[in-house]
Amino acid sequence: MSFWDKQPYITFVPFVMLFKLAWRNIFRNKRRSIITVSSIIFAVIFAVFMRSLQYGAYGNMLKNIVSSYLGYIQVHKQGFWTEKTLDNSFSPEDITYLLDHENIGYLSYRIEGFALASKDDNSKPVALLGLDVQQEKNRLGLDKKVVQGEYFTNRKTGILVGIGLRDIMSLRLGDSIIFLSQGYQGSMASGSYPIIGFIDLKTPELNKRTVIMDLAQAQEFFAMPNMVTTAVLGLKNDNWEETQQEVIARVDTNQLEVLNWNEMLPELQQLIAVDKAGGLFVLFILYSIITFSLFGTVLMLTEERSFEYGVLIAVGMAKNKVIIVAILETILMAITGIIAGLAFAFPVVLYFNIYPINLSGQMQEVVEKYGFEALIPTSLDPSIALSHAGIIFFIVLVVNMYTIVKIKRLEPIKAMRR
Amino acid sequence: MIKVTHVTKTYDDGKVxxxxxxxINVEIKNGEFTAIVGPSGSGKTTLLNIIGGLDTPTEGNVIIGETNIxxxxxxxLIDFRLNHIGFVFQSYNLIPVLTAKENVEFLMLLQNKSEAERDERTTKLLKAVGLEDQINKKPNEMSGGQQQRVAVARALASKPDFILADEPTAxxxxxxTANLLDIMYRLNQEENMTFVFSTHDQRVIDRxxxxxxxxxxxxxxxIYT
Structure with a gap:
């Protein structure tokens, strides 16, 4: 009969006793147990809140992108994104078959050009955007951003002007602006259009230089009938990565380019990457502190209990069972700390999800410069809490390696010498 | 029977x-009530530890029953100690977070004894050492004498072949001391339990x-007295 047959590694009844031993041991040194559990609670709250805030900010950025002008995926004439000229345009008919894709709900076409805007003695270079005004109204809620005048509700003529440009050029409703530009294939583009409303695009930079008109009107102005520079793909769900690959497989990539928001805004991706790395660095420091704190507890526990472990082994308790008791004690403290930490963190995270942090000052300017809301809501993604609970649990297991090695090497005779 | 033959133990840390x-050559038969005596540093505790499998001899053999430990x-060795040897230590060494009953029951749990058997034996042993009314007290709620009696009950719980007691009355x-010796003597007389003490307490030597x-x-x- 082997050793393990005679004294099984674990059976239910001894486990109850081992659990009882571990549980009661926690209360032998209440102050130390409270410090240990508190440090875990703090770590969980801090890590979960910090990461929720970070991921919430990214989520909000993404939401902004999706609901903003850019969209998840755009299709252009090959080379348009690097050289934004009207000559890099294409016919909508070239891609209407994409509507057959299960995740594409609609295609929103645009002309993105530039013009010199003049009113009386003032002139200013502006971004002249020709949009499918009904489609974009639904997608972007542009009508709700009109602060003065009206949206293209019953008409498709006239223009909407950014409130920044209004102030710079001292414009009023009903004024007409003369635009001068180069049209499609070098043609001359000029025209006069009445202002039907002023729009607040929530971004000072955009407000200073944006003029919106209906797509048909823009096609006429730029002399490019039935041509567009951009098609925004309206996705039914957030699975943009897979959809992009499938669209790339369907279109003639010699003629057209299919770009996602990451590719169109690489600086944003870099910003997120840098921010994530910064967050990880802070978490690394936090977890290092927690690791040493827990290791300190485990070290003290193991040293203090060496005599007791020696006695237990002397009277016939297998070392593996002694190890289980020792590890259970720290695991129980860790579980208590993790559960309490999550319980404390949840209402905080929930509060800041409902009432996001409002950025102000320079931070607000930087964020708005990218066209995003200066708000940071927390993310309620449960995987954040679970992953950090898991990390702390893993740390507990790692620091317990010391206990395992110590007990494995323990000689009862030496341990029982006070 | 415990048979110690040609046992030597040398501690060498490289300097000393x-x-x-x-x-050492000695035989201890079942049912003996033996005291190993000698001044401090004489080797009595080392001999007791080697008999109990807590230490290993440099040379020689220790045969308990038919096993050369x-x-x-x-x-x-751990398993052998659990099932064949009971220990009583100088400073009791009870598990501080367990009650008297749980301390006695502990080794039987490790032996996977049934609950009924554990309950019956624990009650019997605690009664035998006169602590049937103290079963739910923890070690820090008992006197030194009471703790040592619990330690004796614990040592007997696993039904060992013999009990090694290192300075149990120190x-x-x-x-x-008188009460504890009475209990151990009675267990030796009535249940033929073998006791081996290391001691320099004259009261133990006299018994x-x-x-x-x-x-x-x-x-x-x-010397047989």
């Missing part, structure tokens, strides 16, 4: 070499049926 035991692996007052005197790692005398 100490010969704790020098060729000098040849057992560490895990086999921390006890006269009344507690022993056999006194082995150790000095400088050798047996100086071996």
């Amino acid at each position: 070499r100490v010969e704790a035991l020098r060729g 000098a040849q057992l692996s560490e895990n086999q 921390n006890l007052d006269s009344a507690s 022993a049926k056999r006194v082995i005197t150790v000095e400088d790692g050798k047996i100086l005398s071996d």
